[in-house]
Amino acid sequence: MRDAPAGHRxxxxxxxxxxxxxxxxxxxxxxxxxxxxxxxxVTLFDTPGVPDVPVAGxxxxxxxxxxxxxxxxxxxxxxxxxxxxxxxxxxxxxxLRSFGVAIGTSNxxxxxxxxxxxxxxxxxxAGRKIPRSAGPALRLPGSAAADALASRFSLxxxxxxxxxxCSSSAGAIASAAARVREGDMEGMIAGGGxxxxxxxxxxxxxxxxxxxxxxxxxxxxxxGLTLGEGAGMLVLEAWEHARRRGVRPLAELLERGATxxxxxxxxxxxxxxxxxxxMREALARSGVGAGSVACVNAHGTATPVNDAAEAKALAxxxxxxxxxxxxxxxxxxxxxxxxxxxVEAVITVLSMLKGAIPATAGxxxxxxxxxxxxxxxxARPATIRxxxxxxxGFGGGNVVLLFASAREPA
Numbered sequence: 001m002r003d004a005p006a007g008h009r010x011x012x013x014x015x016x017x018x019x020x021x022x023x024x025x026x027x028x029x030x031x032x033x034x035x036x037x038x039x040x041x042v043t044l045f046d047t048p049g050v051p052d053v054p055v056a057g058x059x060x061x062x063x064x065x066x067x068x069x070x071x072x073x074x075x076x077x078x079x080x081x082x083x084x085x086x087x088x089x090x091x092x093x094x095x096l097r098s099f100g101v102a103i104g105t106s107n108x109x110x111x112x113x114x115x116x117x118x119x120x121x122x123x124x125x126a127g128r129k130i131p132r133s134a135g136p137a138l139r140l141p142g143s144a145a146a147d148a149l150a151s152r153f154s155l156x157x158x159x160x161x162x163x164x165x166c167s168s169s170a171g172a173i174a175s176a177a178a179r180v181r182e183g184d185m186e187g188m189i190a191g192g193g194x195x196x197x198x199x200x201x202x203x204x205x206x207x208x209x210x211x212x213x214x215x216x217x218x219x220x221x222x223x224g225l226t227l228g229e230g231a232g233m234l235v236l237e238a239w240e241h242a243r244r245r246g247v248r249p250l251a252e253l254l255e256r257g258a259t260x261x262x263x264x265x266x267x268x269x270x271x272x273x274x275x276x277x278x279m280r281e282a283l284a285r286s287g288v289g290a291g292s293v294a295c296v297n298a299h300g301t302a303t304p305v306n307d308a309a310e311a312k313a314l315a316x317x318x319x320x321x322x323x324x325x326x327x328x329x330x331x332x333x334x335x336x337x338x339x340x341x342x343v344e345a346v347i348t349v350l351s352m353l354k355g356a357i358p359a360t361a362g363x364x365x366x367x368x369x370x371x372x373x374x375x376x377x378x379a380r381p382a383t384i385r386x387x388x389x390x391x392x393g394f395g396g397g398n399v400v401l402l403f404a405s406a407r408e409p410a
Contacts, residue, residue: 007181009239011249012403014088016080016191017346019230019333020056024083028333029350032358033379037332039214039226044111045198050205053212056228056334057196071109071139072195074148076231080342081149081189088235089247100157100185102176103146104168104192106338109139111197142168142338149189157185163338165393166299168192169232170341170401174256176236186241191342193231200227200337209303215335216362217300217328218307218374225301228334232342234349249406251349254288254386257281261396267305268396272313275299278398279317279388286402290317293324294384295357297348299392300328301335310392311368318372325382327375331361341391345401348389352405357382 017024020038021031031038039054058076065078082091090096116136138144143161150159158179162172169192176190204210204227215226234253242249259281261274268274283290299310318324329347336343351357356379363376389401 008183010177010180010253011237011239011242012234012251012253012349013237013242013247013249014084014090014235015250015346015349016083016087016233017230017343018058018061018076018079019336019343020058020228021333023079025346025350029354032329032332032347033356035332035359035361035378037214037361039334042201044196047201050202053205053210054214054226055196056226058230071112071136071145073105073107073109073145073193076193076195076229077103077145077149077233078152080191080193080231080233081153084189084233084235085153089245090235095245097154097156099155099187099189100159100179101146101150101155102160102162102172102188102190103142103149104162104170104172104338104341105142105145105194106163106165106168107194107197107200108142108145109136110199111195112136113140114198155189157188164397165395166337166340167391167393167397167399168338168341170345170389170391170399171258173234173341173345173401174258174399177253177256180236180238187235187237189233190236191231191233191345193339193342194229194337196227196229211302214362215302215331217298217302217331217360218311218366218368219363220365220367222302222304222307224303226334228336230333230336230343231339232344232346234345251352251406252404254402254404255282255286256402257285257400259398263396266394268309268392270305270309272309274396274398275310275313275390275392276316278400279313282388282400282402288386288402291320291322293386293388294382295325295351296388296390297344298326298328299390300330300360302330306392307367310390311372315368315371323373325357325373325375325380327358327360329358331363341389341399344391345389348387348403352384352387352403355381355383
């Protein structure tokens with residue numbers, strides 16, 4: 001393999017996360033290695049006509065992010081970015097102002113827009129005067145959250161928003177890294193998030209794609225996903241820029257793979273062809289051999305079709321020993337839809353820093369045993385040089401991020 005892809009090396013210098021497992025990387029990592037599941041009942045809204053199933057909701061966000069008019073996704077993004085920026089040594093500094101932001105989300109401000117519309121509907125039914133102001137409905141687009149984030153941190157760089165279903169924030173991270181690698185930007189804040197809302201809860205409920213017992217990725221008895229919420233954010237910088245600031249990188253975002261199945265409007269290809277192509281592209285672009293990858297944070301939604309396809313893709317890409325260890329942390333923090341790639345990228349880097357590969361909670365009867373090295377039971381100690389984070393969206397939009405442990409240039 002070559003030492004690094006062409007262009008500037010992309011350093012990860014800050015991490016931030018909030019999800020159902022807690023707020024901050026320390027709290028989330030402690031929950032991950034203990035195998036704790038952050039599942040519980042829906043409390044944000046009523047669910048008439050939809051069977052009650054557990055979700056992975058965030059219990060509390062800091063008061064500093066709960067300003068009037070802020071949507072729930074903005075609160076999550078602010079919380080995660082506050083931690084990432086502080087960890088990178090950029091809080092309150094002038095260097096941050098030149099950065100841009102790239103986020104991924106599926107729902108944006110949907111929760112607040114739903115509530116606004118519901119109030120207007122009931123007011124009309126009751127014959128009361130309906131306010132003319134659009135109010136929270138204007139915060140619906142994902143771009144509104146990116147604008148809010150840029151404003152909070154006085155970011156003067158580009159503002160990018162990616163909405164490609166479950167691969168949204170992984171795609172945003174890949175786009176941000178490309179801007180840094182190509183020399184367009186010295187640094188970017190990248191990641192994404194989503195909040196629970198009525199639309200996704202009732203939609204997945206109608207499709208019978210949520211497991212009443214909580215998701216069990218790659219288990220033979222799996223019955224569906226568990227919806228989650230939160231945000232995961234990374235600070236990405238040109239390696240030289242970080243070193244000039246006197247900051248030691250946490251990891252390197254080495255490359256990405258991005259493909260589209262073009263198979264079905266919602267379903268991935270049943271053989272996982274696009275998934276496999278994305279993993280192979282990330283490896284080929286970086287020059288890293290399949291045998292060098294220590295672990296994969298799988299997309300692992302626990303739906304029957306996704307897990308079967310991803311297992312086939314993994315078995316095909318890593319068809320010779322040594323095979324990487326595979327786990328799905330959605331089994332603990334749930335499926336954050338467009339925010340999944342951000343949270344899982346943070347957890348992947350934490351795995352490298354902590355020297356441990358998370359287990360998949362609830363995995364008792366592995367369907368792909370023998371062809372994929374699934375981590376079950378407890379976290380597995382490991383020295384991780386290279387790791388993949390998989391994000392695969394509706395319609396076969398696939399993004400794979402390849403991380404390398406921090407290593408100084410030769």
